Amino acid sequence: MQAKASLGLPPLAGLCGYERAARPGFSVEDNVRLMRRYNYLKGRLYEASAAFMNPTPEWELKCAFSLHLYLDADHAQTIRERVAELREPPLHLDACPDPALEALMDELLRAEDSVERLAGIFGVLRPALRAAFQAHLDRNNPLFDHPTCRMLRILRDEEDEMLGWGAEALAALAKDEAARARAEAFQAHLAAYLKTAGGVSGEDERLPAGELPPKRAAAPFVPDTMPQRDARSREVYNFNYRPNNIYMDEAADLDERNLALMFKRFHEIDVPEMMSSIVLQTQGKPWKYYRDMGRQIWDEARHAMMGEVWFVKRGVDWSKYPNHVGWSMHLNLEREPIERHIILYYIEQSLMDGRTGKKKEWKIAQAAGDDLTTYFQDYDWADEVLHAQIGRRWLKPEVGGTAKLMERGREIAQRPTHTIDERAKTTPQVDWWPAFVRDVLGKESTSNAGMEDRLTPDFDRSKALASG
Template sequence: MTRVNVNNLGLIPLAGVCSYEDACKAGYDIDHNVNLLRRYLYAESQLNQIFAAHITSVPEWEVKGAFGLHIWLDAEHSAALRKRVTEMREPPLHLDKVPDAKIEAFFNEVIRAESTLELLVGIYRVAKPELVRSMKKHVAETNPLVDHPTCRVLKLILVEEEEMIPWGEAAVQALIRSDEDQHAAMKWQNHLESFLYAAGGISGDLVKPEDWQPAVPRANGQRYEMKVEPRRDARFVDTYNSTNNYDKIFSDESFPVDERTYALLYKRLREMDVPEWMGPIIYKTQGKPWEYYQDLSRQLWDEARHSMMGEVGLFQDGVEFYKYPVEFLTTMALNNTATPLEAHLVLWYIEQGLMPKDTGKHFEWVIAKASDNDLAKTFQDYDWADEVLHAQIGRKWLVPEYKNMEELKQQAEIVMNRNLAEKVRLSHQSDQKEWWPEFLVEIRAGRERTRGGVTV
């Protein structure tokens, strides 16, 4: 029944946010709204930590890349939800307080996945779909006019969360290669769903099925201990091989400009080791403001994206990114010998060293610009911009940890020298066979085929 015929002069009322009828529902009160938002932001924060705890040790390159993106998106989502809570409540806000011990128990199981398949199932088949369900229910039930700021935040988050889930499901399907895999995936999914139902889901309103049974937890009451050694899948060869000096090649004008540019592209490819060393920094550093995890998650994604630039740069000219050695000695050494603060210090020191115009990122861009490789020029342009941000992030969080900038640099050099000695020790695990000339012949041939119009 129409309540009243309102003359809106043919214009859409209420700023197009909703109809009059929708605006008449009572929706959620502030207390219920805030309590739900705290549950969502806890879930997003936990997912960020799960990605940080596993990105180093998952061997599949493509999974590392996706985790690099999703860790940042979940950090951003948590930050947006935190901001919305601050708009509705005065301190203390309890933003980092566990909202429900049963939700905590659920995420303590998700993080304890014992294989990439289990990890993907937990994140993309169980946790994220339930987060999406809860947020969609929130948008449908709250008053869309009075609670428009919350609806806007949730709708924006939902766009990205719903983009992640299909990637995760496709990854699960790719890793199910046998009946045993299928059984393991379903067994782990059922295990996690038992904990999820016990908590009533992310929003606390998920009804247990009649056949629900409690599950025995893997968690032992202690914080999860992440595996810090980087791993690569079987496609990769000789990952301790450090024979090629990319910096020497691209910085030496006696080398042809195309070789110098390929050295830059391969250097970009190698940057996957940075997310592998940033994961432990993010996961092991506790008690910082959420902005810290947000900033470092952004940097981690940038570094993963830089590696993808190298991957695409090799693809363009017909070389598989895993065919030649992609070493991870710096990360292997740091993760095994450095504290999170020391590892961050080394990262900043390297980033800061890329700022000088004549030797740093501007110089790399000039080299790529001089070549006929337009894609490489674009990649270096954006890589340069990202590194400016990363140097700022390092200064923002590291300078307060030391007396002054001079002490910061001195401590960084101490850790760098110690890490160099560890890298030399680790390099003995490879025969250090030269491979760059073979790579150069292959990628130049691919470039010629591309120029000739032949599909590579």
């Protein structure tokens, strides 16, 4: 097609030629129908990452699930906003658009171990979503439905990034024949359920439901929120943990206080573990709540990776020292979801105190003359300001303002922690810190902080074990 009134300038804002622009894409109705399916799958993938966070032991999987959970939450938010622009009341977006998709995602939740989890997500769900986004883009009109196309390109590209990681991770875990066979069997199982739904779009030929393999999801799903770790976290029930006190010990060497900060960051993998149990067990909130919480889960995983990166850069073998699960374990198992969230807010709001909190941590890193930890603490501080806002945004309407929240937090933090007391009996409570300092810094520890606290009767365990 040639435009007669041409000045030789590229037309149509450079998005496509006239021929492509003159081809109708999806109608508003068809677009909305497809986007409701994407939104549903994104929401359920978010749920799957949250459900897998605790029972999945591998460190790298927890980190990646945290990112993917955030991306899925954000994708769902974007889809919802686009649908709302297309004459569709957004409320419909919380309903399931197809019972066959529901059955598919219920099966994914029943993945039994890391290999099946990766096989299901990266062998079936994400490739299908990626292909659906591409097919949608190929058929849609790039000019007249530019907002949808732009959104789909972002979703497709981020799906590609996730798939790249997933393929490598699955190859690393499914090394032997037996593991590969299990991965393939679970993929075939889920692929059949996807086929019964007519694929992501619902437009493919549907496999009759009668031909489906027997479902695993026979009973209601019960989340497993007991945090599991791989062997590199060592004695996860050794709760002798001093970095929280050492970084504040004015009498200690600055290098050692700086090192304590990095162990504190590293330790924060327990926050995604704890927060995923909150979102998993909190129903019926606006999607923005899940998106905010997803963003915070991802921030906390990045805080843990600050420690990891610092250790790797310094040649520290972090698998030689215990990284306990006391905080996420006792909160997940012994506190209600809303109480867990209040505790998180209580800790993060406390960190806003410039004398003891995030600003102080940044100053300690600066004083220690470590550019990398100073950089990390700078962003850690910025993130925590955001987290205190997120906590206030969602807790205030339900619980009350800052004073009320802090009062509730203090009360919850002082309750007994039975799971910690019980598990502590199963593992020697060894003080590993001096050996760690010797190993990393090549000198003796100069801090006595952190030993006396555990012996005092009103020991505020939640705070002493705190992450954030």
